[in-house]
Amino acid sequence: MDTNFQPIISTNARGQYRQHPLEFKRALVALSLEPGASVARIAREHGVNANQVFSWRRMYQQGRLGVPALMRDDCLLPLMLAPTAPAPSNNCSDADGIIVLELGEVRVRIEGQPNTAILAQVLDRVLR
Incomplete structure (x- = not known):
């Protein structure tokens, strides 16, 4: 019985990866x-x-x-700021404003002070 302990080395080089601009x-x-x-x-x-x-x-x-x-030019959202009634002076954190975003059939209305992380997730889903 003849045993070969030499590794098999492929001489085929894979080549250079293409670098696209x-x-x-x-x-x-x-x-x-x-x-x-x-x-x-x-x-x-x-x-x-x-x-x-x-x-x-x-x-x-x-x-x-x-x-x-x-910042893409092809996905700018129309923005409409709706006037709101002034918030009571003792509780100003309830409603600081309203943001309404409309894109086709999708309409998003955001009231008060939105959490920036949640707002980013909502915009990410709407823009897909």
């Missing part, structure tokens, strides 16, 4: 965020993996592609 990533993300767009089709047309495009979309939403997620 930031503008290319942003352009593909913008295409993929259009209504009715197919991420798989966009990725195939541009020679990248669809998983990579989804990764860039996540980075974009987190603001890691140089464009903050809430």
Whole structure:
């Protein structure tokens, strides 16, 4: 019985990873965020993996592609400030104002002093 204790080393180098420019990533993300767009089709047309495009979309939403997620031009929300009755002087924390956000069929009404963390979560869900 002959035993070979030598490791098998593959000589096939995987190659260099492609480094895509930031503008290319942003352009593909913008295409993929259009209504009715197919991420798989966009990725195939541009020679990248669809998983990579989804990764860039996540980075974009987190603001890691140089464009903050809430500063996009294509998702400005109409804002209407409604006047309110003045709050009683002894209890001014009940109602400091009203914010009404309308986006299509979605309407969000925020009264009083909203918690910033909860407000950020609400806006994140509405903007998706």
